Amino acid sequence: MCRYGIPRILVTNNGTQFNNEEFRKYHEENEIDLRFTSVAHPQANGQEKVANRIILDGLKKRIEKSRNNWVDKIFPILWAYRTTCRVTTRATPFILEYGAKAVIPVEISHSSPRIQAFNAKENEEGKRLTLNLIDKVRDAAHAKIMEYLKKASFYYNLRVKERFFKQGDLVLRKVEAYGVG
Structure with a gap:
């Protein structure tokens, strides 16, 4: 916020730290459009995980056994990440x-x-x-x-095999339940 100002839109996951009354009130006061990603939506949730994985891999390669000095290594790794051309x-x-x-x-x-x-x-x-x-x-x-x-x-899609089902065929359905105890 200090460098770029208050954002117009903030996209977050449904974490409790983002989905509470105090956080919503702050966004309403600053006119920030708060948007939540859907649960298990890899297109939205995966982007930061890929970036974090690349940064963590760089850290692991540089710090080896002494895990104390990772703070000294993070800035060159972030610089490399920010200045490397992306394929997409x-x-x-x-x-x-x-x-x-x-x-x-x-x-x-x-x-x-x-x-x-x-x-x-x-x-x-x-x-x-x-x-x-x-x-x-x-x-x-x-x-x-x-x-x-x-x-x-x-x-x-070239590698996807087309399958046809008839009424009465048995299929295996994967059910993902989040937050269900």
């Missing part, structure tokens, strides 16, 4: 957030052409232009995601 969007999370490519530390220490051509006055104007175009960048990324999902479902 063909863009980095950094570009989707700020509209520009990140300047990596090696470029600063070895004075890359980008650093040599830096002009503070032109940079400010460029940042304003970039922020004006950020919605177009995000829309393009969304279109690429939809294209990716369409291709993925097409290839998945």
Whole structure:
């Protein structure tokens, strides 16, 4: 909130920490649209789990046996995650957030052409232009995601065997019950 301001929409799971009177009152006072994902909805619940898994794998590889210094390792791992191009969007999370490519530390220490051509006055104007175009960048990324999902479902459906059932056929049905004790 300090960096980007109050969000317009907040999507959460049905956890009790998000689904209580005090939390709802806070959102009403700040005019935040509070939306809940449905239980066992992998499209919504899986995104943060994939990101967390990637970050945890990076931490496990770097900290090895000494689990005390994970705090020192988290920032380079987050930087790598934010500046790595994603297959679905063909863009980095950094570009989707700020509209520009990140300047990596090696470029600063070895004075890359980008650093040599830096002009503070032109940079400010460029940042304003970039922020004006950020919605177009995000829309393009969304279109690429939809294209990716369409291709993925097409290839998945190629391997699905079509089955026909008649009235009276027995079928195995999996029932998932959450919160039932």
